[in-house]
Amino acid sequence: MNSVPGPKAIRPEVIAHRLGAGLGPENSLAACRASLGAGFRSFECDVKLSADGQAFLLHDDALLRTHGSMLRASAQSWRALRDLPGEALPSLRELRDTLRTCAQPTWLNLEIKVDDDAPAPLQQAWGQAIAGLAAQLWADAEPPVLSSFSIAALQGAMRAAPRLPRAWLCERLPRCWRGVAQALGLRALHLDARNVDAAQLAQLGACGLEWRVYTVDDPAQLRRWLELGASGVFTDRVPEEARPASPLPAA
Secondary structure, eight states, rough: OOOOOOOOOOOOTTTEEGGGTTTSSTSSHHHHHHHHTOOEEEEEEEEETTSSSSEEEOSSBBBBHHHHSSSSSGGSSSSHHSSSSSSOBBBBBHHHHHTTTOOSOOOEEEEEEOOTTTTTTHHHHHHHHHHHHHHTTTTTOOEEEEEEHHHHHHHHHHHHTTTTTEEEEEESSTTHHHHHHHHHHHHTTEEEEOOOOHHHHHHHHHHEEHHHHHHHHHHHHHHHHHHHOOOOESSSSOOOSOOOOOOOOOO
16 A cells, blocks of 8 residues: 655755644644644744743733733733644744654754843743743753844843844844854844845845745745755745645666
8 A cells, every 4th residue: 555645845945834834723733733744844932931930932012912812921821822722832942842742854944033022031940041041941952043123132032042043033134233243143034035135134234144035925025035055944834836846766
């Protein structure tokens, strides 16, 4: 009896945004499992802290869009967050355990999501806490990339886990990027694909920085960024056109 072939592995430069927002509820274990089943091996998700210090996956400050509640997520205990109706909010540890079910190595980007109105010292403390936990959870595996729009959060991450790679998220490439990259020991910049051009990306490459772009769902544009040399492209779609060609059968 012939076995049913599994999914083709999607090239590692193609990253499942929010664990696969086009395949399941964003930042959920269900989306992560669906993305693994679709052939993704690279993932991105958003990480916040509960009021009692639990690292969990969520993008927004409030729970309205995902759980229909106006409550601020970071002001709730982990127990209260787990009791919310609907899709369960995963802990960072649960994500680690889910990714370990994959037989192939996986790559992960953890975006440190601080509350929009959080003061800089709190942003730094969040970055420090999340980075420290990530270093522990992935101590025996390839460490995740830690990214954030918040410089303060990245400063905290650098203090807690200097060996974990860091990336600065920017809507546009700022004039100060060289100084920030040096001060934070950045590995990469993650940029909005709508607001960046090839000349700017060449400057990053010349300085030895990796670059990734978000969020690209159009197949032609995804191919274009890969051809330009992106270290990664974040997408909400399963990119059939981005999969490597099937090898020719042996003669």
